[in-house]
Amino acid sequence: MDTNIIRLTSENTTDTLSEAAALLQRGEIVVFPTETVYGLGADARNPEAVEKIFEAKGRPFDNPLIVHVSDTTMLESVAHDIPDIAYALFDAFSPGPLTIILPKHPSIPYETTGNRETVAVRIPSHPFAHALIERAGTPIAAPSANRSGKPSGTNLEALEEDFTGIVPLIIDAGESTYGLESTVVHVTPSDIVILRPGAISREQIAAAVNLPVRDAKSSDAPEAPGMRYRHYAPNAQVVITRNLEERDRQIQEAHREGLPIAVLSFTEEMPHAEVPVFPLGSRTDLSVYAHTLYQYLREADRMGAVRILVPEVDEEGLGAALMNRIRKAVKST
Ligand code: TXA
Ligand code: MG
Numbered sequence: 001m002d003t004n005i006i007r008l009t010s011e012n013t014t015d016t017l018s019e020a021a022a023l024l025q026r027g028e029i030v031v032f033p034t035e036t037v038y039g040l041g042a043d044a045r046n047p048e049a050v051e052k053i054f055e056a057k058g059r060p061f062d063n064p065l066i067v068h069v070s071d072t073t074m075l076e077s078v079a080h081d082i083p084d085i086a087y088a089l090f091d092a093f094s095p096g097p098l099t100i101i102l103p104k105h106p107s108i109p110y111e112t113t114g115n116r117e118t119v120a121v122r123i124p125s126h127p128f129a130h131a132l133i134e135r136a137g138t139p140i141a142a143p144s145a146n147r148s149g150k151p152s153g154t155n156l157e158a159l160e161e162d163f164t165g166i167v168p169l170i171i172d173a174g175e176s177t178y179g180l181e182s183t184v185v186h187v188t189p190s191d192i193v194i195l196r197p198g199a200i201s202r203e204q205i206a207a208a209v210n211l212p213v214r215d216a217k218s219s220d221a222p223e224a225p226g227m228r229y230r231h232y233a234p235n236a237q238v239v240i241t242r243n244l245e246e247r248d249r250q251i252q253e254a255h256r257e258g259l260p261i262a263v264l265s266f267t268e269e270m271p272h273a274e275v276p277v278f279p280l281g282s283r284t285d286l287s288v289y290a291h292t293l294y295q296y297l298r299e300a301d302r303m304g305a306v307r308i309l310v311p312e313v314d315e316e317g318l319g320a321a322l323m324n325r326i327r328k329a330v331k332s333t
Pocket of ligand 1: 034036037038039040063064065066097099101113116118119120122142143144145180181182183184195196
């Protein structure tokens, strides 16, 4: 299959929207930008179209997809019995990187929800994503745009690497703003359960609603099924370094063994040794780490690094999502 790559500009946005919407309406899949990471989208109501997503990603069929809607009216066409607390959360964080698990409306086929009675719904804030949903006139099912198991696609290089020859259209709108996926939550009458930490932090959610917010660790909460699978992993081995002594020891060891490595480092903690470094901005603002993590993991692979040293951060704010992704990348290498 020929893959058409369109670099989005203000001049071509209208034509690109028409082209992408037409493909979605014909049951095709399209790589499109969102504010978190790129999505691999299909008409959420069309089971054959949704199956193409699973094939293109190599994704297990029981791992459900997020359904992207443009507003609360469309939300009510994909979910039912929506609790007040879910409306309060959408009010506080949408459009934006928050995904809520809700009872599935019959219009959404089981192919989209991995045979579940629930559906994950998100209202993206990226202007192109929003306009595409409206133009296509249908909710868009979209997982992150990456081959299953690899870091999510956040720039054109990653998208070309994974989907050239596999999808008819890739829409390039530059690097994703957040660089980490949305936060996935499940609401119960008494609390909010974080199934996947993400771009919206637990602290932000707790500040917005008057309910306890907890992580899905205990057996009473359904963990996001996707979190079971191999994830976010480059080919190189990912090593978390807890402090600078540990990191510098790792660098020396690699030098002794003649191993090509790469180091992710905060600007105030740059290594003195001769070693390829990817800068993370300041430790006081983790948004740069979030924005660049997936991109750096892929770049380190392209450079031929066999080991990537990444700094540990406190698991608060964006740090919780970062450490969640990094630990999964470690486990699977
Ligand atoms: O930021 C994002 O969320 C991106 C952009 C494209 O919107 N999408 C994304 O989708 O990260 P994906 O498929 O890579 O991750 C969706 C996560 C998976 O862990 C999946 O198992 C979980 O959400 N999920 C989806 N539907 C669910 C459901 N009905 N119940 C529980 N978890 C669900
Ligand atoms: Mg994903």
